[in-house]
Amino acid sequence: MIEISSVVTGDGISITITGGEKPHIGGVALSVPRRSLGGEKVSCDTWVLPVPGHKDTEIAVPVAEMVSRETGRTVAVTAGIHIDRAEERELRTLVENSLAAAGLLLEQIGELSEAQEDRQEEKEVRSDNEENDDAQ
Secondary structure: OEEEEEEEOOOEEEEEEEEEOOOOOOEEEEEEEEEOOOOOOEEEEEEEEEOOOOOOHHHHHHHHHHHHHHHOOEEEEEEEEEOOOOOHHHHHHHHHHHHHHHHHHHHHHHHHHHHHHHHHHHHHHHHHHHHHHHHO
């Protein structure tokens, strides 16, 4: 089972992905968005910090890059999923499931962002109305 959690700040997102038989910290990826060198698309630069002997950055990197490109924010992903004697097929499945979980997380972040924008617009309208009332 994969568990994903996040903390969304004003300009960044911290994500933790854990699971398996022994959740732990096995690797960290930090992705910073930038304009793609080949055009108008968003790309990112990524720094990777693996714990020696762990393959968790194979999950942290694609998730960090996907979320950074989609949100335009700096993203830090800490990953630690342990399965004894995992086979290559199992590792691919873990990466696929982690990306799927990150996709669901992106949907939730989008919904939260829209709700925050709506609340901000409502505040601005109320503020404008109060200013107009005071001017009369």
